Amino acid sequence: MPRVTIDPMTRLEGHGRIEIFLDAAGEVENVYFQVPELRGFEQFVVGRPAEDMPVITNRICGVCPEAHHLAATKALDDLFMVEPPPAARKIRELFYSVFFVTDHATHFYVLGGPDFIVGPDAPAAQRNILGVIEKVGLGIGGQVIACRKRNHEILKRLGGRTIHPAAGLPGGWSRALRADEQPELEAAARENIAFAELSLQLFDQLVLANDAYRDLILSDVYLHRTYSMGTVDGEDRLNFYDGAIRVVDPEGREAARYRCREYQEHIAERVEPWTYLKFPYLRRVGWKGFVDGEESGVYASTPLTRLNVSRRLATPKAEEHLERFRATFGGGPVHHRLATHWARLIELLYAAERMLELARDPEILSPEVRRIPSGEINPAGGVGSVEAPRGTLTHHYEADPRGRITRANLLVGTTNNHAVIAMSLKRAAERLIHGGKPIAEGLLNRIEMAFRLYDPCLSCATHALPGEMPLEVVLRDPAGRVTETFRRD
Amino acid sequence: MESKPKLAIYWSSGCGGCEIAFANLHERLLSLVQRADLVFCPCLVDAKRQDVEAMADGELALTLLDGAIRTEENEEWAHLLRRKSRTLVAMGACAHGGGIPALANLHGRDALLERVFRDGTENPLSVVPEREVRVPEGVLALPGLHVRVRPVAEVVDVDYAIPGCPPESDHLWNVLALFVSGAPLPPRGAVLGATASSACAECGRKRSNKRVQGFRRTWELEPDPEQCLLEQGIVCMGPATRGGCGARCPSVQMPCIGCYGPPEGVYDQSAKMVSTLGAILDIAPIRGLRDEAEIADRVDASLDAIPDIAGVAGKFYPARSAGRRS
Numbered sequence: 001m002p003r004v005t006i007d008p009m010t011r012l013e014g015h016g017r018i019e020i021f022l023d024a025a026g027e028v029e030n031v032y033f034q035v036p037e038l039r040g041f042e043q044f045v046v047g048r049p050a051e052d053m054p055v056i057t058n059r060i061c062g063v064c065p066e067a068h069h070l071a072a073t074k075a076l077d078d079l080f081m082v083e084p085p086p087a088a089r090k091i092r093e094l095f096y097s098v099f100f101v102t103d104h105a106t107h108f109y110v111l112g113g114p115d116f117i118v119g120p121d122a123p124a125a126q127r128n129i130l131g132v133i134e135k136v137g138l139g140i141g142g143q144v145i146a147c148r149k150r151n152h153e154i155l156k157r158l159g160g161r162t163i164h165p166a167a168g169l170p171g172g173w174s175r176a177l178r179a180d181e182q183p184e185l186e187a188a189a190r191e192n193i194a195f196a197e198l199s200l201q202l203f204d205q206l207v208l209a210n211d212a213y214r215d216l217i218l219s220d221v222y223l224h225r226t227y228s229m230g231t232v233d234g235e236d237r238l239n240f241y242d243g244a245i246r247v248v249d250p251e252g253r254e255a256a257r258y259r260c261r262e263y264q265e266h267i268a269e270r271v272e273p274w275t276y277l278k279f280p281y282l283r284r285v286g287w288k289g290f291v292d293g294e295e296s297g298v299y300a301s302t303p304l305t306r307l308n309v310s311r312r313l314a315t316p317k318a319e320e321h322l323e324r325f326r327a328t329f330g331g332g333p334v335h336h337r338l339a340t341h342w343a344r345l346i347e348l349l350y351a352a353e354r355m356l357e358l359a360r361d362p363e364i365l366s367p368e369v370r371r372i373p374s375g376e377i378n379p380a381g382g383v384g385s386v387e388a389p390r391g392t393l394t395h396h397y398e399a400d401p402r403g404r405i406t407r408a409n410l411l412v413g414t415t416n417n418h419a420v421i422a423m424s425l426k427r428a429a430e431r432l433i434h435g436g437k438p439i440a441e442g443l444l445n446r447i448e449m450a451f452r453l454y455d456p457c458l459s460c461a462t463h464a465l466p467g468e469m470p471l472e473v474v475l476r477d478p479a480g481r482v483t484e485t486f487r488r489d
Numbered sequence: 490m491e492s493k494p495k496l497a498i499y500w501s502s503g504c505g506g507c508e509i510a511f512a513n514l515h516e517r518l519l520s521l522v523q524r525a526d527l528v529f530c531p532c533l534v535d536a537k538r539q540d541v542e543a544m545a546d547g548e549l550a551l552t553l554l555d556g557a558i559r560t561e562e563n564e565e566w567a568h569l570l571r572r573k574s575r576t577l578v579a580m581g582a583c584a585h586g587g588g589i590p591a592l593a594n595l596h597g598r599d600a601l602l603e604r605v606f607r608d609g610t611e612n613p614l615s616v617v618p619e620r621e622v623r624v625p626e627g628v629l630a631l632p633g634l635h636v637r638v639r640p641v642a643e644v645v646d647v648d649y650a651i652p653g654c655p656p657e658s659d660h661l662w663n664v665l666a667l668f669v670s671g672a673p674l675p676p677r678g679a680v681l682g683a684t685a686s687s688a689c690a691e692c693g694r695k696r697s698n699k700r701v702q703g704f705r706r707t708w709e710l711e712p713d714p715e716q717c718l719l720e721q722g723i724v725c726m727g728p729a730t731r732g733g734c735g736a737r738c739p740s741v742q743m744p745c746i747g748c749y750g751p752p753e754g755v756y757d758q759s760a761k762m763v764s765t766l767g768a769i770l771d772i773a774p775i776r777g778l779r780d781e782a783e784i785a786d787r788v789d790a791s792l793d794a795i796p797d798i799a800g801v802a803g804k805f806y807p808a809r810s811a812g813r814r815s
Binding site: 001006009029030034039047051052055063076106110129148162164170174370402459 | 593
């Protein structure tokens with residue numbers, strides 16, 4: 001069967017390949033999204049001191065190490081049975097808000113956004129941050145660079161390094177904030193808010209006001225009705241750092257609400273032989289295949305779904321934008337996946353406003369940022385979760401009495417979305433590729449846009465290592481009937 | 490008019506941190522692209538594999554290759570980029586020494602199928618990913634995993650290395666600026682973007698040549714902010730780590746974890762660290778004892794507080810450790 005290969009996937013984090021099979025009429029027969037990488041964190045952390053997990057799991061991903069660092073630190077709080085003092089908790093959340101601003105900005109301007117800002121059919125050599133700067137000018141381009149720079153400087157001061165922070169400990173954070181740092185944090189937060197509003201304005205002008213893009217967003221090319229997942233606080237408002245994990249069905253009805261410790265009661269994983277990445281799904285609904293709908297256990301955890309599970313947002317400007325967002329789509333959960341780009345910018349604004357709130361909170365300046373654990377290890381293990389920019393992130397550790405890891409399970413942001421990304425790629429290919437129509441490079445890029453909206457982090461997703469594997473090969477005839485099976489154990 | 494030299498950045502089995510270190514050049518990126526063309530970098534630009542294959546040998550002036558060699562695909566790309574590049578630089582701890590992914594070598598490749606694909610996963614037919622899979626439409630391939638994780642230099646000739654996990658952006662800038670300047674380059678094989686001595690030389694803490702009675706875990710205490718961490722009994726990799734990062738982690742009250750690899754002249758970073766730990770231990774209570782067994786017990790007891798020396802001391806360059814399994 002003729003096939004078209006996209007290799008490698010670009011403007012994302014990690015390794016991915018798309019194989020598109022065409023039938024005799026040139027229509028799409030099937031699409032496979034393959035993740036060809038894997039490193040094995042869940043194995044090689046066994047034997048390591050538990051307190052090393054925040055700096056080891058950082059290296060799952062150099063784009064979102066802050067997410068792993070905090071999920072790991074929270075899992076350690078649970079594992080060592082120690083509660084961080086309030087100032088430490090607030091510093092962690094402040095640090096995390098700063099990270100969210102810079103990471104979401106990076107995705108919009110550097111990774112996913114160029115498709116809209118420069119255009120999906122623009123020459124490949126222009127579809128990147130440099131093309132964006134050429135299009136929107138050095139004024140805005142300079143602000144993007146300045147945003148990333150000022151936030152990375154803060155991450156360095158609060159966490160030790162701009163990439164791969166070091167400060168997370170069970171029971172706290174390794175450094176306190178000084179009063180003389182407060183004015184700069186507050187000023188940076190205000191600049192972040194202005195930058196977020198500018199970005200939403202740009203989205204309005206360049207995307208929503210462009211009929212072709214608007215139609216694309218509202219079309220069924222990138223539409224999937226699935227369950228939505230996110231983390232909410234006690235008032236059902238989105239929170240990136242902590243809360244309850246909430247799942248709603250395609251119509252918006254609550255399907256689950258749980259503390260991260262119970263994740264295994266709600267999530268199961270499925271293996272396919274053509275990709276190293278597993279497919280999580282909702283255990284109680286069950287796996288029905290790569291299909292939409294209430295009966296299918298496929299779910300997503302993205303900026304879009306996080307807005308779907310939140311009754312409202314906790315900060316005023318972001319809440320206003322959320323109301324406008326919802327009005328555009330007419331109520332209920334939003335399933336038009338390209339709208340994730342818009343949702344991401346609303347989250348950017350919320351993160352900036354939250355950063356300001358925390359920067360102005362006098363309690364964050366308390367010198368008490370550590371509680372020393374007794375050293376006793378929780379026999380039930382430790383679980384910690386946060387919302388990574390790319391989805392709900394859960395770290396689960398078990399350790400021996402000396403605090404060495406005996407077992408680790410990581411359910412990572414993008415992994416939540418593996419099934420829906422595969423479905424999105426297939427749908428986009430089916431709608432865009434037709435017999436007789438030449439497959440232009442821009443068309444293939446429009447198919448890639450179906451994964452880019454998820455801001456995938458495939459290094460994150462493929463932390464696990466299979467080792468030597470028994471081999472089962474199943475041969476099928478063109479009608480799909482099994483003709484022979486070989487096994488090597 | 491001469492066209493700009495072509496630059497490529499590619500990731501093997503890494504984490505993308507080196508790509509973000511590149512993006513964190515910030516405004517210097519704008520100046521860089523005046524002088525060089527970033528023609529291939531899957532993180533940031535849309536060039537595909539066929540575009541690289543279509544290049545002439547040596548068409549790329551400079552390739553920064555990060556990540557460790559874990560899979561067959563990683564090795565293929567290392568060979569492909571070596572052919573197409575005049576200069577190939579191993580960027581970051583993974584490419585230079587194996588990095589965090591090479592911690593897998595402490596366990597061996599054979600250990601984990603059960604754990605990942607069967608244990609804790611609904612998998613009634615025991616499906617596992619395969620190097621070749623026949624699906625109804627055709628055959629799909631996945632790259633196999635090598636037995637060991639290797640640094641890039643074990644697979645292709647490397648011209649230079651930039652250590653760090655990731656390399657500090659300021660140092661990365663200095664190296665890139667050197668390459669586009671046209672100035673003569675250091676001798677092949679040099680380690681760039683870092684110092685020749687240890688991280689201790691960059692650390693502002695006070696050293697008083699104290700000896701320690703025993704070692705402490707980071708969560709057990711709030712360290713004195715001025716005094717050397719190692720002298721407080723915290724296992725800080727500083728003495729066994731190449732400088733270049735500015736000793737950032739000690740500046741936030743956490744020990745160095747060795748991400749810049751061994752200093753100049755040291756091959757095995759974890760051996761160097763074990764030797765440092767031995768040197769710093771207070772032997773006064775042991776001095777004068779005759780019984781070898783008792784001496785061994787006492788030393789053991791002091792080192793016992795470090796629950797995993799291999800992992801602590803060999804986190805980033807485990808591929809070089811004498812203790813590695815093959």
